[in-house]
Structures are given as structure tokens and as C-alpha cells.
Amino acid sequence: MLHAMKTKDGIGTLANYFSKKSYQDDPLLDYETARNRLPEPICSNRPEYIECYWKAWEIAFRNTYSPTPQSGFVSNFVDAAFNDSIFLWDTVFITMFCNLGHAYIPGIRSLDNFYCKQYDNGEIPREIVRNTGEVFDRWVNWMRKPLHSYFHNHYQYRGLFSADKPSYDDMFKPDLGRVVEEPPYLTLDNLNHPILAWAEMESYRQTGDVERLKQVWEPLYRYYLALQYHLRNQFGLFVTDWASMDNSPRNAYLGSGIDISCEMMLFAGQLTEISDILTARFEAEGQTERVLNLRMIQEVLSKDQKLISQAINDYMWDAESGFYYDVTETGERAPVKTIAAFWALLSGVANPEQAERLVGWLRDPQTFARTHRVPTLAADDEHYQPNGGYWQGAVWAPTNTMVIRGLERYGYHQLAREIAVEHLDRVVQVYQDTGKFWENYAADYISQGDKGKPDFIGWTGIGPILNLLEHAIGLRADAANSELIWNIDPSLGESGCHRYWFGGRTINLRATPQENGTYSVIAESDGPITLKIILNSQSVTKHLTSGEVYTVRL
Template identity: 60%
Template sequence: MEQNHSHTQQRGQYFRKKTYQDTTILPFSEARSFLPEPFCEKYPNEENCYWRTWELAYKNIYQPTEESGFVSNFVDAAFNQDIFMWDTAFITMFCNIGHPYIPGIRSLDNFYCKQLEDGEIPREIIRESGEDFSRWVNHEKRPLHSFFHNHYEHRGLFGSEAPSYEEMYVPKLGREVKNPPYLTLDNLNHPIMAWAELESYRHTGDINRLELVWEPLLKFYESMCYHLHNQHGLFVTDWASMDNSPRNYYLGSGVDISCEMVLFARNLVEMANILSAKYQSEGKVELGKEFTAPIKKLENDVKTFTESINRKMWDKDSGFYYDVTDDGQRSPVKTIAAYWSLLGEVADEEQAKQLAKWLQDPKTFARVHRVPTLAADEEGYNPDGGYWRGSVWAPTNMMVTRGLEKYGYDELAQEIALSHLENVVQVFEDTGTIWENYAPDSLKAGDANNKDFVGWSGIAPILYFLEYRIGLRGNSAKNELTWKIDSSLGEVGCHRYWFAGHTINLRAVPQPNGTVKVDADSDGPFTLHVQCGQHKKTIQIYGKEQFSL
């Protein structure tokens, strides 16, 4: 499919929200009384870290400037003066817990409203002006290329030694693309917004949101296929936002972006089925066909992309997925990027089993603080972090834990999540703040780092605290809440837990006779599934209920 292309394209034509509309931004001092209030008798330090993390998040909420053209308030990446797509996608995942009292998922609106006519969405946009980050714009209208390519070095981003476009042009696709992208390869990576939207939907149940973002996401997917799909049946990337990783020398086709495109297609199919079912239930079958029309193509993409990834990127001898070079050879570097294969459901059961083993190996990924982004037995691994040469990052841990759960490795996912939570909290106690990344081999912040980073580092002290320590996980589509209670934690629960439009108070108190007394109170009806050890109970909640396990 050929696409019309112009560097003066209309922006945001697929997103129906055209002008700024949002609620008043509350200061944290006011918002705190609305946010969920988890409590855990055994870990009061995690409660303290939870609230400090929210406070930092609220310092990074912005109302857009008029000249930016942004349409919604947003939580900033806390990195520099720009907003970033993949940072923001992960930020929404812990902000779902505070919805609707923080503009989490709405932060993505400011990317949809900047979408190009051919479907491209820039991953980095200047916060104040709303303009594209100029380095990542294909001003010369060249075929796909990267500004930095394999010579990228962290901290040298704008140095005088940066190579020119002419030096960096690389014909990576192995096929003709008549219409060059508006953006450079540096700006076309990590297409994970559909995953973020579904994570939000599962917590909020806001189906109207899915309908709002359906067309922008489908057009974005099509543009990524058009511009990045290569002769190996894979997707090209360059430094893939893992700035100074040793993998960059070999890229090539990235195992992360290739698996993310499978994930993207799966997400779109799931959205299409949800939206089609909505219209069918309303007797509007013809309208529902708009969403089902692309499903066959998307499902075929899942199949063919998965086959290519497993043929070219899986190494059966080592039991691991690797990036691929321009000429189709596997990279020799083991990185956390391989675990996108779990989230995208690219791996079969045996492959997933081997990947899980690597996560439990102290010589590679099972370090003091899990999970480092570079395996510890790789050349260039930095035990102090070294940014993407070993540091532990919240977004990659989020990807790993969600991927493990898709294959039934719930205990390993919880083990990794709690390792991350406990280490983040310990560093918080030592330093008084949250950091961009963390050292893998000691309890400290990474050595190339930013502090007060909330930002995506809010995932552990907010989302992991509620999901893995308190044990709460909502499914708004089914109006169900699962609560896994650990009686060894003492009194545990959450006031004002919000999901599916309900505000819920929950408390579990271990009793001297070995039972656990549970109190639940909700302003709306939902199904509560409670598990404590081997004991399970399902109960319908509306108003106040008390029972024992």
C-alpha cells in the first residue's frame, strides 16, 4: 500500500479530540484525599514510598501551553523539556490506579493529536511548543535512516562528533519504499500505546476511550508496517531508546520492536472484538463491521511476523532471542529486549520455559536487584548500572512481569516485582527519592541517573505495591476484582481503591484462630474473588460485607 507523504502534513486528523479539554489539575495536597490509600502492617516503609511517589508525580503534571496544540493535561516523563511516547505509555500504567484524579491515559492524547497523515507518530515532542524534536525529523526526505546509527554513545547526544545524515544513511529494508518517512528511525520505535490503552481499559472499563483511539492506533500500526518491515520479515530499529546498550552495534532488526509489532497486532484484534461486541449488543451490527474488517489481516500479520521472529531471532542452542544484523545474522548480545517475546506471545511453551530459566540464573539476570537490562555475563556489563549496560529500569521490569504472567509464571513475576519494589523502597529510604534506574548488583541508584524520576519509575512504588504486595488486580470488562491476601503481612488492604467506576474499601485482618476477617465496602456492585493460601471465596459486593476465610 503506497502512502501520500508531505513534510507539511495535516496533524491529528484521525483523532476526534481537536481542542484542549480537561479537568482542573488538583494539587497533591487536595488529590491525596481522593487517591487509593493502601496499607500493609508489615511494610509501612512501602506506604511512605507510595505517597512520596504520588507527590512527585503531581509535581510533573502539566496543563499544555496554548502554542503547543496539545489537547489534554499530561504527566511528564521527568527527563527533560520534551514528552516521550514510550515513557508516557508506561506512566499511564501506574496512573490508572489514580484515575480519574490524575491525567494518566489522557497524556497519550498529545501524541495522537500530532499524528502525521501517513500514520506516523513522533516519539519525542517539545513540551512547550508542541513541535517535533528536530534531530528526529527526516528533513532531507531520505529513505529510512537513523541520525546516530551504530555510533551512538550516551552523553554524547549533541556532541560535535555526531555524524551527518549523509554518513548515517543505511538502506536497511532491502525493498523499495517510494514514500520516505517524515521521521527518522530514531523516532520510530516502541509502538506500545495500544498495550497501554488496554491496560487502562482493564482497570477503568472506559470503552469509549478505546473507540476514540482505535483509528489513530490502526493508522499508526499501518505506518510502522510500511516504513519498518524488512526483507527478513522483521522490523528495523537502531538504538531502540536503549541509548548505550552493547546491542546497538549490531542493529539491525530489533527483537523488541519486532515482538512489539506482534503485540500491537494482537492488541488491535482485541480492541476490535471489544468494540464490535459493543455495537452488536446495541443492535448496530453494520457499525461494528468497521472494527472487524481489519482482523483477518492483523491475525495473518501475527502469524507471519511470529514465524519470522522464531526463524531468525531464536537460538535453540542457548534458548534465547537475539537481535538480527542488517545482513540477517544473529547478534551475540543477551539483553532484556528478548522478553518482549513473552508479552507479544511469540514464544511457545518450551521457549518461554527457557527464557524463564535465564531470569532465575544469578550469572545473567537474577542479580541483587532484578532484572538488569544487559545479562551480567555479557561484555560491557556494568554492576553499577551504566544506564543501559546493566541498570534496572521500571518499564522493562513491567514488560517482563506482564509477559511472564501470560505464560502462567505468576510466582516468578511476583518474585521479580517484589525484588524491584523492595529495592526501590530501600534506595528511597537511603536517598529520600525515586530514581530513573537502579544498580543491579547493589542497593543503590544507577550511576548514570536522574532523581525525583516519576516518570515511569512510579511503577514499582505504586502499581507493584498495590498489585503484588496488597494483592489487588481488577478486571473492569468483567466487573471483577481479585484479591490475593498474604496473611503473613498482618493487617492489609486499601481504602478508596478505584476500578470500573467503583470506589471500594477493603481490609483483611488475620485472627488468632488462623482465619482472616475481611471487610469490604463499595459504592457500586462488583464480583470479588478472594484467595488466602489455599482458601478461596467469591462474593458479590454492593455496600458493606464482612466474611472470613
């Protein structure tokens, strides 16, 4: 059953795809209470890491909210710390460090308030007013015109996505085997960064919560279908207008975005991954019909991935320069190198040779290997701003996270760790210099970006929390298999973590250097897990039982 949407002009109806219909959540914790429950990192040689870690959590807890009655939201949430709206793009990245405190802060549940605002045609808005629960007015297609962009029209970039020059006639050809008959409820500004499934899989890795995947499967799949319907163009690519990169020089050429096209490839792949997990569960439960339905969907998603990947590599890959570019409405590659190209790694679009060439750019000091990696615009671009310039060269936690995860997917683990720890170091140094965390950072200097907001936790919490625990201290969880890998870094001195949480288990870990150059490692878990400890070239694997204290010398 559908119910009327609470908007002044009654645009569309809200869907019933998300099973949670009304507000229900545990009371929010204050920081002082949560402080004694959250993971407590240990790194004796870097006390500044610890100071920033706790300060980031403190600010994050300031930005937690219970919804107002009039909002229609169904869960507590962490706010983006930007303005009076919640943002899908921001919230996805906030969940990634909140996963480490999953039991104590409403990280992944923050996305519930986007699912509950999904339209009957599958669209999910990227910006919702926090107190009222209404979709941000400017990004609503009130006149139900064909797909268009407020941003491009307002800033007079081009007429392609103007409301007065519908784009469907040129971009959505009958020979694609589809005709777009229904205009979207939202403008193109509101239909970018379809990365909800990525957030859910990041959360699943930490929690192992299959019930959560059951709950979000249909909203995610309906959202995917909506974007396939409204955004796929005659090249088999996906259109975007600015994709949250407000003042990037790429905006003058879009077109088809390398980021959103790769994100749709990623989306299809992660829907397949989620359906695999659910299929195994439903088979065990004897739910034959649901298994058959998921397998049919998997076949479609598999075909989609092949088509999207082929289109990206046909139109967006430039073999001469070894880089992926956005594409104009006429199918020409845009002459701007941005960080958006590296979505080709996270999505799996690049083959190994293409990946190696992309990685070469991350090692090039003339483009992306700056003092603080990774700038969002190549430094050899005429629009590049050494002080940041917002999306004209600043370093942002969300795009760095995308690059890091993409490198890990292709096996470049050492480079991924270098970039993550470097980002942590730069964020910590600027915090020591200014007493603030910032929305973004300069790439050519160890300083905040010249157009960034202060106390931004917000996605900037990724550095002092996620990068610290996962990349510096070296803890990587796989909750579905009850496995934890601990890659010990000797440069930290005594290191580890008390109260590390994953998959419903809490683990205490401490590695202490000895006078003879060895390490004494102590591990204790309150439930059965498999722990793999890596130190330099040595590794040991131990199956811990509940309450067992494991001591080993490495």
C-alpha cells in the same frame, strides 16, 4: 480534513484521526486535594511501603501540566521528568501506575497529546517539546530522505541507517510484495516502541472505558500501518536503531530488533483485542458496516501475527542457547543477550517450551537473576556494569514491567510477583538510604544506578504504586467484567486498601489477622462488583451490591 503542521519547514500535515481537536480537560488537582481521594493502601508490617507510596504520588503531581496555548496539546498530562520534552516510551509506563488514580490524575489522557500530533501517513513522534508542541527537531526527516537514523550516524555505529546511505535498497525488496515509495516524515530514532495499544489495554482493564477505545482505534490502526510500511524489512522483521537503550552494546549490531519486532506482534494482537470489544459494542448498536469493516481488519491482523511470529522464530530464536537475539542487516544473530528478548513473552511469540527456556535465564544468577532483578544486559556480557551503567546492566521500571506482564501471560504468576515485590523492596530501600527515587537502579547492589536521574516519577512510580497495590497487597481489577481479585499476603499483617478505584467503583478492603491464625476480611463497594478473595489455599467469591458490607473469616 487535514491542517498544516506547525513546524519550521512545514514537514507533513497533522492528521484528523483523533477525535479530540482542542484542549478540554478538568482542572488539575494539587497533591493535597488528591491525597484524600487516591487509593489508600494498608500494610501494617511495612510502614515504609506506605511512606514511599505517598511520596511517589506527591512527586507525580508535581509533574502534571496543563498545556501551553501554543503547544496544540489537547489534554492535561504527566511529564516524563527527564527534560523539556514529553516521550511516548516514558508516558506509556507512567500511565500504568496512574491508572490506579485514573479519576484524579491525567494518566492515560497524557497520550492524547501524541495522538493529536499524528501525521497524515500515520506516523506518531516519540519525542515532542513540552512547551511548543513541536516534534523534537533532531528526529525529524527534514530532507525527506529514505529511512535513516540520526543516532547511528552521529555516533558512527555503522552506515546502514546513515542519511547518506539509504537503507531501502537493501532492506525493502520488491519480492516482499511492496515498494516503499514515500520516505517517512521522521527518522528511525522517532519510530520505536509502538506500545500505545498496550497502554490503552492496561487502562481499559482498570477503567472498562469502551468510549476511550472507540476514540483511539483509528489513530492506533493508522500508526500500525505506518510502521508496517516503513520498518518491515526483507526478513519480515522490523528495524530499529537504539530503541531508547542509549548505550547498550546491542546498538553496534542493529539491524532488526527483537523488541520492536515483538512489539509489532503485540500491537497486532492488541488491535485485534480492541476490535473484538468494539465489534461487540457495534453489533449491539446495530452498526453493521462498522462491524464488517472491523472483521476485515481482524483477518489482516491475524495474518500479520502469524507472519511476524514466524519470522521472529526463524531468525531471532537460538535453539542452542534458548534465547532470542537481535539480528544484523545481513540476518545474523547479534552476540548480545539483553532484556529485549523477554518481549517474546509479552507478545506471545514464544511457544511454551521457548517460554520455559527464557524463564530459565531469569532464574540464572550468572545472567539475569542478580541482587536486583532484572538487569537490562546479561551479567556475563563483557560490557556489563555492576553499578548500572545506564543500559549496560541497570534495572529499569519499564523493562521490569514488560518482563512481569510477560511472565503473567504464560502463567508464571509466582515468579512475576517475586520480581515485582523485589523491585518494590529495592526501590523502597534505596529511597530510605538516599531520600530519592531514581531513574534506574544497580543490579548487583541495593543502590541507585550510577547514571540515573533523582526524583524520577517518571516511570519509577511503577514500583512504589503499581507493584505495591497489585503485587504486594494483591489487587487485580477487571473493570470490563466488574471483577476484583484480592490475593492476600499474610506477611503484610493487616492489609488492604481504602478507596480502591476501578471501573467507576470505589471499594474499601481490610484483612485483619486474628489470634487463632485466621483472618477477618471486610469489603464494601459503592456499586455492584464480583470480589474474589484468595488467602493461601482458600478462596471465596462474593457478589457485592451497592453499599453492602461483606465480612468473612478465612
